[in-house]
Amino acid sequence: MTAAQQDFRQDFLQACRDAIGIAHFLTADADTAGYLTDQRGRYTGRALAVLRPGSTEEVATVVKLCARHLVPIVPQGGNTGLVLGSVPDTSGKAVVLSLTRLNRIRAVDPVNNTMTVEAGCILQNIQQAAAAQQRLFPLSLAAEGSCTIGGNLSTNAGGTAVLRYGNTRELCLGLEVVTAEGEIMSSLRGLRKDNTGYDLRDLFIGAEGTLGIITAAVVKLFPQPKAQVTALAALRTPDHALRLLSLAQAQCGAALTGFELMSDFCMQLVAKHFPPHRAPFDRLHPQYVLLELSDSESEVHASEMFEAVIGLALEQELIDDAVIASSIAQSKALWQLRELISMAQAHEGKNIKHDISVPISRIGEFIRVTDVLVQQASPGCRMVTFGHLGDGNLHYNVSPPPGIKDTDFILEQPAINRAVHDSVDKFGGSISAEHGLGALKREEILRYKSPVELRLMRAIKQALDPHALMNPGKVL
Known part of the structure; x- marks a missing residue:
């Protein structure tokens, strides 16, 4: 680096310090370590600095400085992502822009059923603030105690209640965004109908911070259900689970808010x-389904619906056994079985993860076919x-055979990924x-997106982030 370049960089860093305050300008290894390593601990990048602005205006100031000095920006929320989307590369040229200080709930409107929240708000805090107003914010994830709503929006997170309420995109009515030029676009109006041109909001949701930085959002709230009832059903195959899903939807309609499949392993x-x-x-069963009803009438009504569904499922031989939680403690215990799977797999050792989707009707066939392909790739x-x-x-995760070293198993990841992803593509998923x-699947997606889709995505990127x-x- 030349002396002129060194001076230019120092000018930039000093301007950032001045903009957000020295206490929130981090460069020491001990201070930046947690921002540079991904959630699974597999990758560590480098950064010029970690910047922690405290307001949308400070974010805009920092982005303007980065644009002027052509310094790349890696926006970061709770850093709970699994695809290396919120950590920098190893070049050390970028700054990490942590939004965790933007953590205010700006407004709650229980009549409009909306809440205006800043991007750094922890998801669980939003849920609790909604509950304090006798409202429900239904987004629910295993990482809800540490992930932020900005990260949820940037990845269009799903979670356990998508069946009833949709992904994060469906839960958002408006955004505040700092553009790549450092301008503030605010559409925090909380409108359910606004047919005035392109829906810019949807461009930024799911864009993973590649088009702009989400700093605040208006999210939807819902009436608190009068009762939530949980059941666990034991069954033989994913095809039986699909038939159970159809039965439960026919009997319960929109009251069915959770339907989680879990294998015996x-x-x-x-x-x-x-x-x-x-x-x-x-005794053990090959498959299990965790079901949840959210009822607007009463716990008695919800329990009666569940009992009817379970009774019909037993009559039709869709399930072999079932339990219905009779208390909040029992319900939590059943949900713990689902929520502890990822942690249990991590304790078991290194594993190869796949976050995939296929048409619901083809899930059983997909599992049967792809299980064989994966066994061929990794007996x-x-x-x-x-x-x-x-x-x-x-x-659709893969653990190594017993006795195989983690380091040896991870070498099989390219072959396993190819088997799984090619199968997903063949099933229209x-x-x-x-x-x-993130960075993890950036090259992989080139195999599965059409040239037209990729060209349009690149055109949008070029238009909104030309540098x-x-x-x-x-x-x-």
Whole structure:
């Protein structure tokens, strides 16, 4: 680096310090470490600095400085992503822009059923603020205690309630965004109808910070259900689960808010690594489904609906056994079986994750066909298959055979990924259902997106971020 370049960089860094305050300008290794390594601990990047602005105006000032000095920006929320979308590369040329200080709930409108929140708000805090107004914010994820709404919007997160309420995109009515030039676009109007041209909001949702930086949002709220009832059903195959889904939807309609598929091996891992937690049946079953009803009438009414569904499912031999939670504690215990799967798999060792979606009607066939392909690519591997069956999203994960070293197993990842992703494509699915592309799947998507789609995406990127400074190396 020449002396002129060194001076130019120091001028930029000093301007950033002045803009946000020295306490929020981080360069020491001990201070920046948590911002540079991904959630799974597999990758660590480098950065010029970690910047922690405290307002939308400070974000805009920093972005203007980056645009003037052509410094790349990596926006970051809770850094809970799984596809390397929120950490910088190893060049050390970018700044990490942490939005965690933008954590105010600006307004709650219970009549309009909306809440205006800043991007750094922790998802769980938004849920609690909604509950305090007798309202529900239904987005629910395993990482809800640490992920932020800005990150949820940037990846169009899904979660366990998509079946009833939709992805994060469906839960957002308006955005405040800092553009790549440092301008502030605000559309925090909370309108459900606004047919005045292009829907710019939808461009930024799911863009993973590559087009601009989301700083605030208006999100939808819903009436709190009078009761939530949970059941766990044991069954033989994913095809039986699909038939159970159709039955439950026909009987319960929109009251069915959760429908999670979990294989027996998932339950074995949870029981092994978290011994108090195990499926409440006297024998093992090949598959399990966790169902939840959210009822607007009463707990009695919800329980009666569940009992009717379970009774019909037993009569039609769709399920072999079932339990209905009779208390909040029992309901939480059933949900813990689902929520502990990822942690149990991590305790078991390195694993190869796939966040995929296929048409709901083809899930059973997809699992049967793809299980064979994966065994051919990695004989003896163990399938950890679980996910949101009601919306077609599977976490189709692969653990190594017993006795195989993690380092040896990870060498098989390219072959396993190719088998899974090619199968997903043949079934008309997507290789990223709710985690995004980040850097991890940026090259992979080139195999599956059409040339027209890629050309349009690049045209949008060029139009909104002509200097390619916004989260470079991600998505495209």
